[in-house]
Amino acid sequence: MEKNNGVSMSVVRRLPRYYRFLESLLRQGTKRISSHELSDMLGLTASQIRQDFNCFGGFGQQGYGYNVEMLYQAISGILGLHSLQKTILIGAGNLGRAILSYTNFKSKGFELIGVFDNASKLIGHTVGSYDILHTDQLHSFCNKHHPTVAILCIPQVSAEQLAPDLIALGIKGFWNFSHFDFSRNFPDVAVENVHLSDHLMTLSYKVNHL
Amino acid sequence: MEKNNGVSMSVVRRLPRYYRFLESLLRQGTKRISSHELSDMLGLTASQIRQDFNCFGGFGQQGYGYNVEMLYQAISGILGLHSLQKTILIGAGNLGRAILSYTNFKSKGFELIGVFDNASKLIGHTVGSYDILHTDQLHSFCNKHHPTVAILCIPQVSAEQLAPDLIALGIKGFWNFSHFDFSRNFPDVAVENVHLSDHLMTLSYKVNHL
DNA sequence: TAGATTGTTAATCGATTAACAATC
DNA sequence: TAGATTGTTAATCGATTAACAATC
Numbered sequence A, B: 001m002e003k004n005n006g007v008s009m010s011v012v013r014r015l016p017r018y019y020r021f022l023e024s025l026l027r028q029g030t031k032r033i034s035s036h037e038l039s040d041m042l043g044l045t046a047s048q049i050r051q052d053f054n055c056f057g058g059f060g061q062q063g064y065g066y067n068v069e070m071l072y073q074a075i076s077g078i079l080g081l082h083s084l085q086k087t088i089l090i091g092a093g094n095l096g097r098a099i100l101s102y103t104n105f106k107s108k109g110f111e112l113i114g115v116f117d118n119a120s121k122l123i124g125h126t127v128g129s130y131d132i133l134h135t136d137q138l139h140s141f142c143n144k145h146h147p148t149v150a151i152l153c154i155p156q157v158s159a160e161q162l163a164p165d166l167i168a169l170g171i172k173g174f175w176n177f178s179h180f181d182f183s184r185n186f187p188d189v190a191v192e193n194v195h196l197s198d199h200l201m202t203l204s205y206k207v208n209h210l
Numbered sequence C, D: 001t002a003g004a005t006t007g008t009t010a011a012t013c014g015a016t017t018a019a020c021a022a023t024c
Helices: A015-028 A035-042 A046-054 A068-079 A094-102 A135-145 A156-168 A196-208 B015-028 B035-042 B046-054 B068-079 B094-102 B135-145 B156-168 B196-208
Strands: A065-067 A085-090 A110-117 A130-134 A149-152 A173-176 A190-193 B065-067 B085-090 B110-117 B130-134 B149-152 B173-176 B190-193
Touching (some): A015 A035, A015 A046, A035 A046, A035 A065, A068 B196, A085 A094, A094 A110, A149 A156, A173 B196, A196 B015, A196 B068, A196 B173, A196 B190, B015 B035, B015 B046, B065 B068, B085 B094, B110 B135, B130 B135
Parallel strands (some): A085 A149, A110 A130, A149 A173, A173 A190, B085 B110, B085 B149, B110 B130, B149 B173, B173 B190
């Protein structure tokens, strides 16, 4: 499995879930929690939870457990939710607009600063509070505002065409909903792929093999 | 890792990707392909590809490789893309409508037969060619049309409330965009979770740890 | 036949789980 | 101090990779 600074992605992918559960504990006013209690809530082993946390240093206290507030803040920090990445959305079709209105970017470490599309009929329209700009304007926009992350809600071929330009313009992270595979040609950028159609086919497998 | 009929989910999750690549080979008119050629295209080892295929039986021929058309059809069959599952979409907000218009259900083993929401202002409106029905009508609708899969584009609490009813009404597969965790209380249904906000936080981690 | 490539077994690697000493 | 629970090492489990005999 791919790594990122020595911590395996298997561990990293569990962090958002820990974060969500800790958030809800915090709202309930729970002050402390043990790895065993967490394991009950999450359906993981206590051992795994302790191992996971210890990848990033000792957040607990023997005989006591973990302070919820402290652990929550620690994970928030590890996930980098404090520093907001300037982010552009490319592709203002159905999916792009849904992602835009559905996602609370600020609470997840991102700040949306621009929305782009290449369809003339969309240019000038707004989505949320954002004017949809033409992809022709990407160059000048990026040179002025320096976004670091792009959300790609565009077809594979468009992603393939845009990728080198975007990287040259300073984009270093992609939330990629297209089937374009960054890892082959651009191994050094951060990419999180969401392949919705692959998920759906996986569900088909599961339903057909119950 | 969870299993499903003896084949590990690690393997199953690679099948849609194989399927996509085989589809494109088919379009190009490629007749045969070796595990080594596939490994080049996909960025996997040839060994893994052969192991994966052999979970489902021998599709290849020594000294020759794999027949593209045959392998494509085999994987399509394994994924269950031939039999269409009657599917309902619950939650016709931004995300639900995007999923509806974005997804080619038929080619992925599903047939959308109904769209539901609990917001009065949406009832009677159409999305695509579907009338949005009130969730109050779920019972009568399911008893009449017998859907087997539900796509949940609703908040966690709504999912939690609806889950037992839906399962009682015959739903056995869920494409779950909510944070409700089926596995705790309903271990016997097929669930494919898509936690978009978790993906986004994972991207935040990656960007911050480049 | 010789060359190629699979199917399959064995070896390695990594992730999860168990165990327990450290310590609050 | 006694009880609880972590941090951490060791054992297990599963997934990936390597090797090679089978065979087209």
